[in-house]
Amino acid sequence: MSAAAHCPALLVAAPASGQGKTSITAALARRHRDAGRRVRVFKCGPDFLDPMILERASGHPVHQLDLFMVGEDHCRRLLYDAAQDADIILVEGVMGLFDGDPSSADIAAHFGLSVLAVIDGSAMAQSFGALVHGLASYRQEVAVDGVIANRIAGDRHADMLRESVKPPVRWLGALPRDTTFALPQRYLGLLMAAEIPDLDSRISACSAALPDDALALPPPVAFPAPAPSPLPPMLQGRRIAIARDACFAFIYADNLAVLREMGAELRFFSPLAGEDLPECDALWLPGGYPELHAEVLAADRQWQRSIRRHHAMGKALLAECGGMMVCSEQLETADGPFPMLGLLPAQVIIQDRLGGLGLQEVDLRTGVLRGHSFHYSRIETDLIPLSRSRNPNGGRDEAVFSCGSLLASYVHFYFRSAPEATAMLFSARQ
Known part of the structure; x- marks a missing residue:
């Protein structure tokens, strides 16, 4: 069997939907790509809309990771294949970090991914730190490494949030409340990428606003080589x-x-x-x-x-x-x-x-x-x-x-x- 493939990898998660995971995952992908790195992005759970945005940001197709629908074996193969070709792997979570069965936290635990928490801090002060602590301590096998505060009101607001975050979780900075970052939505979620005429400028604006501390490469993860599983040619010629x-x-x-x-x-x-x-x-x-x-x-x-x-x-x-x-x-x-x-x-x-x-x-x-x-x-x-x-x-x-x-x-x-x-x-x- 081939040796494991090693690649820095990170799961971007949140305590709930609507916190800005997709915007920040897309911004990270674009910033790393602009720096000349080969970026591969995945999406937890069944989703068609977020991957369209993430594909635009990264320049590569975005596949699903889901332990029920995709299965652990194929998730492992997708990650292994990506690790052979990438300088960084980003995985966007679904809903809240621990929501659903299977959850984004299950993906992190199964494949050894550290977690970057994205939290909408617009209506919080010191309670921000309590929420971060809860995410970090809820499951021992899930490592919340850092946090980014989203939609903050200004420098003083950012200081309050930063001071509330306790080790070992690292404060990685904050993004302001800015309509130029927002991705428009309808009832099934985000608009499709092709429906947002200024999508690239929105991603670039969010990318430029990312705090520098959020751009350090996460630790490398070893992805073992999976056993070959070729599909029989049951549709040959059709x-x-x-x-x-x-x-x-x-x-x-x-x-x-x-x-x-x-x-x-x-x-x-x-x-x-x-x-x-x-x-x-x-x-x-x-x-x-x-x-x-x-x-x-x-x-x-x-x-x-x-x-x-x-x-x-x-x-x-x-x-x-x-x-x-x-x-x-x-x-x-x-x-x-x-x-x-x-x-x-x-x-x-x-x-x-x-x-x-x-x-x-x-x-x-x-x-x-x-x-x-x-x-x-x-x-x-x-x-x-x-x-x-x-x-x-x-x-x-x-x-x-x-x-x-x-x-x-x-x-x-x-x-x-x-x-x-x-x-x-x-x-x-x-």
């Missing part, structure tokens, strides 16, 4: 068309890698641009924001007719979350109802409250595919589900529908969790 644009944007980079490793030829097209479905054996409509583009999607265009023909011919069609919404008969938004593809006898209603959130797994007979769901809509149909997902944390499950060659669900699948089941998804089902 052409898979994938919708990819501002509507269909929620695609894990590793999912594309899995399809290619199994021998598939990938062909991308943009329904929003009116591009026709390319010649293919199977079709994947991933998630995204169809509700923001409902009027364009509702117009009768050639790409819609070609997808209907694809379905009528019994060719495999996987529709995840937003893709399922487009396959329904009708999508109802605040602007009214819009006709969709009509492949699924259902209507989808956008609502102003959360419809589903959590890790999921689905038994597809050839394997149990893992993933997650996160949506602000509900589906109404008389169709009996083929099966239902299971939430490992006891939360809401999701229906999985089969209609001819269409398999549709709110679940975003992580393909590497069950390669045989993934191959089945892109094989004819009618």
Whole structure:
């Protein structure tokens, strides 16, 4: 077995969501990159939006680290591969450091990553230190090495926060409250990177404001070489068309890698641009924001007719979350109802409250595919589900529908969790 790869590595975490983790992780990545270092960034948990920002900052694709969805073995391989090529690895946490099962703290403990805590200090003084102490002492195997105060009011405010922090946690400085750093959001989280026209200037402004103490390289971490785990060529020769644009944007980079490793030829097209479905054996409509583009999607265009023909011919069609919404008969938004593809006898209603959130797994007979769901809509149909997902944390499950060659669900699948089941998804089902 090859020797371990060594690389400085750091997990950027917070006591809660909304503290500024993504902005500061992106700023760190950009600052190290501008200094000539090779930077690789990961994101804890199932997330499509933050990785888009982090990819822009680092210049490299951002993969997920999640002990349930991705699995410990593949997380280890991703980190090992990155360590062979990088001067620094940054991992952005999810939610609060100890929130969820598995949590960001679990990632830190499993892989020996020291933690940089980012805390919004805008409404705190000495209690800042108590919060830092709590994070640092909550789990013995999780090492909170340093802290950055975010959104502070000025020098005197920073001094109060600094004086409250006790060793062994290091005070690494503070960033001011500044709208030029802020990343705009909507209900699912941050806007997509392509939707923020001045994203690079926002990242650069935050990068320039980083305190110098935060830029020292963290200690190197040894990442043992994993055992080889090649995927069998179960999709050899199959052409898979994938919708990819501002509507269909929620695609894990590793999912594309899995399809290619199994021998598939990938062909991308943009329904929003009116591009026709390319010649293919199977079709994947991933998630995204169809509700923001409902009027364009509702117009009768050639790409819609070609997808209907694809379905009528019994060719495999996987529709995840937003893709399922487009396959329904009708999508109802605040602007009214819009006709969709009509492949699924259902209507989808956008609502102003959360419809589903959590890790999921689905038994597809050839394997149990893992993933997650996160949506602000509900589906109404008389169709009996083929099966239902299971939430490992006891939360809401999701229906999985089969209609001819269409398999549709709110679940975003992580393909590497069950390669045989993934191959089945892109094989004819009618």
